[in-house]
Amino acid sequence: MKGGEAIIKSLMDQGVETVFGYPGGVLLPLYDVLYDSDLRHILVRHEQCAAHAADGFARASGKVGVCIGTSGPGATNLITGIATAYMDSSPVLAIAGQVATGLIGNDAFQEVDTIGITMPITKHNYQAMKAEEIPGMIRSAFYIASTGRNGPVVIDLPKNVQEEEFEYELAKDIELPGYKPTMKGHPLQVKKAAKMIMNSKKPVILAGGGIILSGASKELLKFANMIHAPVTTSLMGKGSIPEDDPLSLGMLGMHGRKTSNLIIDDCDCLISIGCRFSDRTTGSITEFAKNAKIVHIDVDPAEIGKNVDVDVPIVGDAKRILNDLINVVGKAKDENKNHSDWLKHVIDFKNTCMPRLSFDDIPLKPQQVIKELSEAIDQDTIVTTDVGQNQMWMAHYFTSRNPRKFISSGGLGTMGFGFPAAMGAKIAMPDNDVVAVCGDGGFLMVCQDLATVKEYDIPVVICVLDNRRLGMVSQWQKLFYNKRMSYTDLGQSPDFVKLAESFGISAERVEKPGEMYETVKKAIRSDEPYLIDVIIDPDEILPMVPAGCGLTEIVGEYKVERETPGEILYKPMGTNKGGE
Amino acid sequence: MDESKTHIISALVLHKPGVLQRVAGLFTRRGYNIENITVGTSEQENLARMTIIAKGDEKVLEQVTKQLNKLIDVIKVRDLDPEITVKRELCLIKVHTSTEKNRSEIIQYANIFRGRIIDVSPETLTIEITGSPEKIEALIDLVRTFGIKEVARTGPTAISRGNKTI
Numbered sequence A: 001m002k003g004g005e006a007i008i009k010s011l012m013d014q015g016v017e018t019v020f021g022y023p024g025g026v027l028l029p030l031y032d033v034l035y036d037s038d039l040r041h042i043l044v045r046h047e048q049c050a051a052h053a054a055d056g057f058a059r060a061s062g063k064v065g066v067c068i069g070t071s072g073p074g075a076t077n078l079i080t081g082i083a084t085a086y087m088d089s090s091p092v093l094a095i096a097g098q099v100a101t102g103l104i105g106n107d108a109f110q111e112v113d114t115i116g117i118t119m120p121i122t123k124h125n126y127q128a129m130k131a132e133e134i135p136g137m138i139r140s141a142f143y144i145a146s147t148g149r150n151g152p153v154v155i156d157l158p159k160n161v162q163e164e165e166f167e168y169e170l171a172k173d174i175e176l177p178g179y180k181p182t183m184k185g186h187p188l189q190v191k192k193a194a195k196m197i198m199n200s201k202k203p204v205i206l207a208g209g210g211i212i213l214s215g216a217s218k219e220l221l222k223f224a225n226m227i228h229a230p231v232t233t234s235l236m237g238k239g240s241i242p243e244d245d246p247l248s249l250g251m252l253g254m255h256g257r258k259t260s261n262l263i264i265d266d267c268d269c270l271i272s273i274g275c276r277f278s279d280r281t282t283g284s285i286t287e288f289a290k291n292a293k294i295v296h297i298d299v300d301p302a303e304i305g306k307n308v309d310v311d312v313p314i315v316g317d318a319k320r321i322l323n324d325l326i327n328v329v330g331k332a333k334d335e336n337k338n339h340s341d342w343l344k345h346v347i348d349f350k351n352t353c354m355p356r357l358s359f360d361d362i363p364l365k366p367q368q369v370i371k372e373l374s375e376a377i378d379q380d381t382i383v384t385t386d387v388g389q390n391q392m393w394m395a396h397y398f399t400s401r402n403p404r405k406f407i408s409s410g411g412l413g414t415m416g417f418g419f420p421a422a423m424g425a426k427i428a429m430p431d432n433d434v435v436a437v438c439g440d441g442g443f444l445m446v447c448q449d450l451a452t453v454k455e456y457d458i459p460v461v462i463c464v465l466d467n468r469r470l471g472m473v474s475q476w477q478k479l480f481y482n483k484r485m486s487y488t489d490l491g492q493s494p495d496f497v498k499l500a501e502s503f504g505i506s507a508e509r510v511e512k513p514g515e516m517y518e519t520v521k522k523a524i525r526s527d528e529p530y531l532i533d534v535i536i537d538p539d540e541i542l543p544m545v546p547a548g549c550g551l552t553e554i555v556g557e558y559k560v561e562r563e564t565p566g567e568i569l570y571k572p573m574g575t576n577k578g579g580e
Numbered sequence B: 001m002d003e004s005k006t007h008i009i010s011a012l013v014l015h016k017p018g019v020l021q022r023v024a025g026l027f028t029r030r031g032y033n034i035e036n037i038t039v040g041t042s043e044q045e046n047l048a049r050m051t052i053i054a055k056g057d058e059k060v061l062e063q064v065t066k067q068l069n070k071l072i073d074v075i076k077v078r079d080l081d082p083e084i085t086v087k088r089e090l091c092l093i094k095v096h097t098s099t100e101k102n103r104s105e106i107i108q109y110a111n112i113f114r115g116r117i118i119d120v121s122p123e124t125l126t127i128e129i130t131g132s133p134e135k136i137e138a139l140i141d142l143v144r145t146f147g148i149k150e151v152a153r154t155g156p157t158a159i160s161r162g163n164k165t166i
């Protein structure tokens, strides 16, 4: 068997059905094998989209997403996507072509040090120097990418290795003496945490992306109900708990819900699960949850104590540890785990500051657009976002009910992620509707892949929230840089409807209340790729916590649903005593 | 930064290309300073031992150790307790010798430090010395007056006393 065949065979042995890629000189041998193989290959129009699509595939399905790019510029075009997957712990395998082994190090045509470049943005990377290494390498790569804290793996694949003949042997057991992720939480730590939680008066759970990666949503809800703890999430944790559940407070952080930001300040016991306390989630770290003892559950020991000092760390898989906690706390006397007064206090407050979604303004308010979008789609619809205001509006106003249904680039904040990620998600989950919500700036970065969704008939709905601005940056300029709008005006081109149509994709412009609902319905019904150009109010901003400030120091007024206007004040419950 | 202490980290790693780059890259990327790093084979086939000398407070060190542990090619990491660790370095010093008197003086110093003369030329002497970094510093200081032409140091490598292993 040849090396190239071994790649395809090993991928298929791992259950891979579809890969996203773009060929080139050094990949000719591999692509020659692909030509008549059963492995489906989607030819994207830019390697960055291959990587984002693989990432979207992974986030939507929980399976490893695979992308391929040629040596040199192909590999460097994959980089943004790999780094995006790395920051959000997404299991992606990126296969990059490389010049023949004999040429490596000679600055050969299209040679780049892919291993060196991707070292800091991968969980691990491999260079295949012999064809016989391939089966074991692919097996290990899948294992590493999808266990412990998930993350991307790169395989650098020289041209001659793809051509080399060898005796294919079924990969032996994976030998990774330096890789043994801790899955089971330490029982003593679990007991300590349970005790701290039961001794607290005002517990709050912070759920991160780890809940989704570990598939622990049911356990999360069960545990939260057991101890009457409200649940807030990071951006990555959105969808880990149904956001219409009374216990859910919505997202925390720089663009978080007011309830979440104020309650975190009042709580006396914070139980963080699968969340890495990013600066966008915590605001000023010295102010963060300053009245609380902290329990930190994470599968990655290096996250413990990295950003926040914790009282009880538990390293392991979120689902297993939640089950352990449910067991321990479940056996305790009711009065010990009862925090229903606290929960009632929090819910009462939450109900005073539910965001207002209905607006009949023209140009459209993003709130109204998101409201109509929500009404037009069902619970199983996968929504992806791009980065910028569009992302934060979605995070803030969109009610996510299920895990893996809200997909967004959190850690790297990659503009251009939303649309290709939607493409990957649709390939992974063909029975679910998929909608990408993008800004005009971000969508334009990847719009060439309209050709891909057209050619392969991948029916995603793209909603461009069109404000003709780099909205998020202009918001900061408005708030913090004296309204000096330096290079954030995008002007009048392109016409997004015509753009889509030039690719043969149906498109429509939405300008008035009511139209979004109708158009989204129609787009989904069409079962074809569809673009909706939504003209929104360019001046709408979302209240925010300025970088480096505490979460309670919010700039701008939350628009909330209630009869009488005026500031909503939060009164802390009781006194702030420590947890133990 | 004042409380930053020097730590000796001993790591057992897979003996394959790129490992040094992974480890060194991790330090730079996370903003931790390496003062010194030595790598060589270990008692086990396929495994190399790295000795890293780094400065930082406890928190920084804990992060470094955890991040090192995350590298797939790193098998084990241990922060060696300086109290029960022997630390040795090899150093070669080429000293200028203008007169016969200087020459014998230098040889005497080398002897006192249990060093050896490993090369002689009409104008120079080369001393080989092993020991703790402090001891090596002391000898270098002593012979400096004669005119040092070249110094090559391996940097310290270390191992725990007694039957303790990592």
Ligand SMILES: Cc1ncc(C[n+]2csc(CCOP(=O)(O)OP(=O)(O)O)c2C)c(N)n1
Pocket (backbone or CB within 6 Å): A386, A387, A388, A389, A390, A391, A413, A414, A415, A416, A438, A439, A440, A441, A442, A443, A465, A467, A469, A470, A471, A472, A473
């Ligand atoms: C690749 C990339 N370049 C630059 C940025 C910095 N950035 C963050 S948000 C933003 C504006 C995005 O504008 P647009 O896509 O129109 O979305 P909006 O904020 O208007 O919803 C920019 C430039 C980024 N996040 N990613």
